[in-house]
Amino acid sequence: MGDRMDVVKPLLYILVFPGFLFQFVFSTYLEWMDRKFYARMQNRRGPLYTGYAGLLQPVADILKLFFKEDIVPARADRFMFSLMPILGLAAVVTAGLYLPVWLFTPYNSFEGDLIVVLYLLSLPSLVLFLAGWFSVSPYSLIGATRVLTQLFAYEVPFFLALLTPAVVAGSWQIRTIAVYPWTSGSWWVIGIQLLAFLVALLTLQAKLERVPFDIPEAETEVVGGPLTEYSGKKLAMFRIQKDILMLVGSAFIAALFLGGFPGGLWIGGLWLLVKTSIVVFLLSVIRASFARIRIDQIVTFSWKYLAPASLVQLLVVLILKGNGVL
Amino acid sequence: MEESVFRLPVGPQHPFLKEPAKFDFDIQGEEIVGARMNFGYNHRGIEKGCEARNYYQAMYLLERVCGICSHSHTTAFVQAVEEIMKLEVPKRGLYLRMVDCELERLHSHLLWLGVAAHEVGFDSLFMLVWRDRELVMDILEKISGNRVNYAINTIGGVRRDITDAQRKEILGILKTLRQRLDYYAKIGTNEPSFVARIQGVGTLSAERAAEMCAVGPFARASNVATDVRKNDPYACYAEMDFKLVTSDLCDIMGRVIVRVYEMIESCNIIEQLLDTMPEGEIALAKVSRRVPEGAALSRYEAPRGEDVHFVRSNGTDKPERVRVRAPTLANLEAATESVIGAYVADIPIAIASIDPCFSCTDRMAIVLRDRKKGVQVTTWEDLRRRGIEWYGKNKGIRF
């Protein structure tokens, strides 16, 4: 009986909680929140009729895509074209397994799992590039090259910004970093890292490819970028991937900068809901306030402002840590 | 190492185009080195349709050349017919026509501002501008019966009068609009991400704009002071006091500024019209259905530029020839040229900055090329005869 539970338990963790099913449901809730905030800021209503107050609208959109015809372009490499959505989805779901919620086992919480998560979170961008590359169409190729260029722009500030809480807490384990304000008692640590928080928000927006950084998938220019030729189930999987990426990114930023989700299953779950919603609200404000900037402007902005800001923040934290203040 | 040139076709169907048109860009990396354009996907045969209809039917048919500048086309046509018939339209009718002209300019420029914001991904500005545009659409519905295609003209005047209540409502809306327009002028020139997309993009120098015969706000933003309301005033515009808005920025930011300030000038004109509107008839009581022989060319300042209508009559109650030259046709070549040297990401906003209306643009141009005889020139009668023969033979339709 113990052997069978040893096999079944990890499967339940991967597929149900905190694995795919939990992430799917929670990410559709976050997408609903994002759409509602975005609409209300523009004086509109947002999703309204599917489910109570439109809560089921993201689920309805994804279900609709499952019923649509799935077309593979004639000149595309059939195997790679179909593999890309699955690969991207697998990467983000695996990254989500390391969320510091509730149960911590040696499988999903170990020293250095921050690095594993950062690596897994850079896979979706690569998958988007390959998806655009293997669907041979002019718009996809342009979008794919833009994805890579944007990756070069935001990846360094993203890593540096997420390095700062690790330096503050003196550990590479997400669980330790998340509860550092609770364990050390110094709550002003959150205030010190505000610059890194801002940089992390902006670079997460770039990773998610949302306005102002959504040039790879700009609807009015390249029709959909790398995802132009995708339809049906494959496009549905890309959409789920994007939603779960938003969930995982916001949850990690909330865990590292806003002080984690301690308190067991139910209290911790409440903290998860509230803090992730705050981060998603901030992402919605960023999305609504700006226009889409060009790829060369993204690179300039990132290397002129974001990277130096994260370096300055890192320097401040290192000095404070070195002097024993933190 | 020589970089290869990549050919990117844009259109006829593309999310940035509101109407079909074909563009071909040669791209190196992200920079555009060559551009060609092709249109004709929207041709509906309206000019031929006018020849088979009497003047009233043709007037309402010409309204449907374009949805946004519908009033421009019918007013230009009616002015040409009134010139041929030497009719003296009562002053109140002319003033009411001008109120509709300026209201149409307001709604068209607001539409353009929203669309331009959408092309650069600034969806919040798009939604807010279109929300304010609804105020203008509601008042147009009240005074004319429909939100677009107002059908308010008739030969010899207008069909509907405005009541005092409607007049007060228009003045109230103008007050709200002025505040919002000042706010949009501030946002359009100061919001860093929006300014980064439109400043220095799509430049067209003043000399080149004058050479390529650009018209409308597109030319005025390149410092070419051309406006039919000032150069060749029609319908009491000579009595109105308003500024000709130009800008010397020569890029898309200049076009945004010109259109926003033109909207403010339109608000001024409407207020002057409503304050000084004379009493009297709104249309001539009896207008002959048969138009004497003659021809007239009438120009009108549509929201997009100079709209030219040529009407030739032959004594019957159906026009002999109606020729429409829409402003977008004059601006398209200049727009295609202004894109060269910019980035791929600038294509939508640079083409959209002329406020393209391909439905207005598509008139027929036939080029018949015979390998043996070289380039041929065909006369209009020959074309008509060929068309009638072809339809009779192949489709069994007799005209």
Next chain:
Amino acid sequence: MLKAGIFIPELLGNLGNAPATREYPFVKTPVPPGFRGTPRLRPGLCVGCKACVRDCTAEAIEIVQIPPDPNAPPPEPGTKNAGKKFKMILYLDRCVHCARCADVCPKDAIYLDEEYEMANFTRDALRLEME
């Protein structure tokens, strides 16, 4: 960079305002009087002059004489159409709602109502007969 947040106050202010969207089709906005909807015939006024047929922009009207009742007494002599009854067949899918028919009718028999939801599933349902 200092002006980066110039648009944000308006957006955050909008969070507190009621949305500007009307919840059509559950809430229908009333149209103003004078709206140009579907042309209708006032009963009994049509004299069959066919001015509307001649001037309709879209050739959407037909005026057809209703066959006379064989038991009715013969009409008094008068105009050509005295005593005859007419009905109007309107092809709503061709109509462009310009209201020219209402303007040109000498007996003021045509008026445009305020109905704007005219979509239907079959073209036959859009062929309206009015007398």
